[in-house]
Amino acid sequence: MEYAIAIRTEIRKCMQKRGYNLSNFAKASAITSSHLSSLLSEYPSRPLSVQHLDRINVTLGNPEGCFYELYVDECFLSGKPHRSRVKPFLLRCTELGKKDCIEQVLSRMMEDLNYLSLVFEIAEELHFKGNIQEALVFYECVVEHERYQHSERLAVSQYRLFRAALGKDLEKNRDAVTRFAPFRNRLPVNYQLDGLLQLGRVYFTLRDWDRLGQYADELCGLIKIVYHEEVQKKVRKQEHVPLNTERSLVVYWGQGYLMKATACEKQGLYEESKKYIKGYADLSWFEDLDEQGKIDVENYKTFAVANSYTLDMLMGYAHNLEDYTQYLFDHPHEVLPGLVVITEAANKYGFAIEDTLAKLSNRMLKPEHQEENIYTGWRLNFHYQLAIYLLRNGQIRDVADNILKMLEATILLNNSSLFIQGISLFESCKDQVSEFQRNEYRNLLEMVKKNESFDLSHRNYITLLLLGLDKTKSNLL
Template sequence: MEGAIAIRSEIRTCLQQKGYTLRSFADLSGVTVSYLSTLLNVDKIKPISVRYIDVIASALGQPEGWLYELYVEECFVTGSPHRSRIKPFLLRCVEIGLTDCIIVVLSRMLEDLNQLELVFEIAEELHNADKPKEAVPFYECIVENEKYQHSERLAISHYRLFRAALGQNLEKNREAAIRFAPFRNRLPVNYQLDGYYKLTGTSFNQHKWDEVEVYADEFQIVVKAACNDKIRRLESKKKAEPLVTDHPFVFYYGYSYLMKSLALQKQKKYKEAKAYIYKYNDLSWMKGMDKKNQKQVEQFKLWAEGNMYTLDILTNKRSVIPRYIQYLKEHPDEILAGLLTILESANNYDFFVDELLEEFREQISKFNKLSDKTHRTYYFSFLHELAIYNFKNERMHQGLNCTLHSLRLAIIMNNDSDFKQCVTMFELNKKFATAEQKNEYESIIKEEGNDEKFSNCSSRSGFWVN
């Protein structure tokens, strides 16, 4: 009650200081005299909406958020949370960035856990308004206070927090994935599809091949069940709402097998990997596909062709390299992954690819401009293999340059295992380093990585040529 009285006292004081009567202020603000009189009555307090607080503040020339700290009490003037005031107030606090007020209101609300329903409603409204970061405090509130561990509301909140946390920092991505993973099977099907897509990708970027396999296997179960349900509905001609997902349905089907095959490939289980490529090579059999789905079918067919070449090259079938090179030229987006494959095979089977690297010099020089985490992961692996290739061919200076470059990249991505791998490689070859390379190495390991450092480092030339 004290806060409610204080709000009205502040408004009255401001009116007096500026020389307004209720009549003159009513003319200025558009709020009727009778309503102003009722609102400002401290003997018989009538709740005031945050909209009227904003109207009065604007008319008085006060900044946005004026009296909001006092308005927190207004939300609880009857003793319990009042939905019609709390929800607009919290949404307005989000809009103008008053985090402290949000925290105080949420804390007061959760004296009654039945208010979690309203907190979740606000969080979902913010999410649907494309404000995932702003919704985080509300979802965190659900996660910390939900008493029913198998509630769908809790699982969705974990899912939203996982999605909001994903960025270029691989260690933070992993922490978010670990937190979300136990709730992955408690989600509605559409969220499960997107959740598994993000989980497998996060583990892939961390080179956690066993995890990728586990998630891909579970992913396949979910996507097959959804596919069978879709087929049954089409055959029975039952009307049902389509699954609302980030990608066309066929994408999830193909992606689950793609990730399984890649995880097997990375573990050198090439025969098993090939079997899974066949499962996403031709997905045209799916029923009820629109143009977006058909486009994805073609994309998976393209990936399957490239990954078949990959497996052949990794098993030393060098005769396919000319055809693979032509494939890469026709599909430039695949050049980074393709050159990584060829370098890996060259290192395993001791053959030279200098002319090939020279042929793609221009494309290689642009790899550093690829800023998403998956491409950066591939680029790190490319640099690592290129360093090995140079060392094997006694080009120590170029090998150390590659190692320094990849070391900076590992720092940017905050990938501890990659960082240690680079440090080990540099230390093993440190005796061949120039004074400049040693100084740069010592400087790198003392500083935090960022995009500017990455850009500066990536301008280095001479990765493979003398």
């Protein structure tokens, strides 16, 4: 068998430069002379492992990863990838950030797609070790080269890429769900549950209530099947194999109904929403609840009370405002989403909320375990609705402050359409704001103008607004 010569030649040159011969290098590296000779001779009789290469580099005082580019050939002796060298080498490359070496090896491996299973295996090993970002290049390789569109490893790879892609940028999240959604039903059931839950959360932040309702229905249907099967296994005394879901089963049950109730509420289907609230208001009947499961049941009970008050507000039942205000005061983690609803209802039905705002203004705590995008979305909507309420009451300075906070939130979420709504509101009262507020407004416009992900027509509009601000300023001077 012919082995890669170039790397051995370079190692021998480096040994000679450092004053080593085979004997004293063997002693320094703790590799036996016979073994070292069989690895580095002009006609080697055994392959060089990446572990041996690392030990050689340490002995020579070379930086980690030295000669790795040359080692790629060692992975493909006889033209085929050798698992015993390829896998350890790729894992070591991920540790050292040797992206070029990884790309070279993957490119050559994909000349034979039978090795795609090894790429997926490496990706999963990295993922379960917590090396999420390092695993992505391997999942992307699977997605790019998988021939069978219904294969489980393709669906899992798409799922891993989807979860890793989710962040604060709503447009990137939209792209991520669009890529992943067609593969959701091809996943193992534990990933299906988590995947549907994440799809619902993303579409909530995107304010796409139709799709939120769609995935809520799917989640409700799937969790009922899964729960029934788990109960039947217990009745039949079958061996219990954990599903390995991220959350307890009661969470998926409760979240499915919560998502559906929310979708109905946002579409004005308030009576329909009430029916789904009943689906998660009392889940104490759920079997085999552990301590966390019991906490989850209590959380959903709390959500049901809060969301029932929400529907009352949205239906114009202002007589319940005092009770709802006290409820929110006693549950500070519910204050921000509650105030979003209260200000929206006040704007719709024209009732006063000054007492509520005064009582709750200092109790807007971030809900525990709440995703940042959802929390930021609540802040955005609260400041927008409050700005409308204050504008109706002639409190212009406070209007401007709330619009500026809303605009900051839209930038965090990269939500260009809501940014435009915010600047339209600011423009309606900009002649009455302070110079400081006007400068803050200018800074936000400048920030968005440089953001290439914002819609081009929006950026052109912003350019015109900036010109108008400059003209106003010069007239004042």
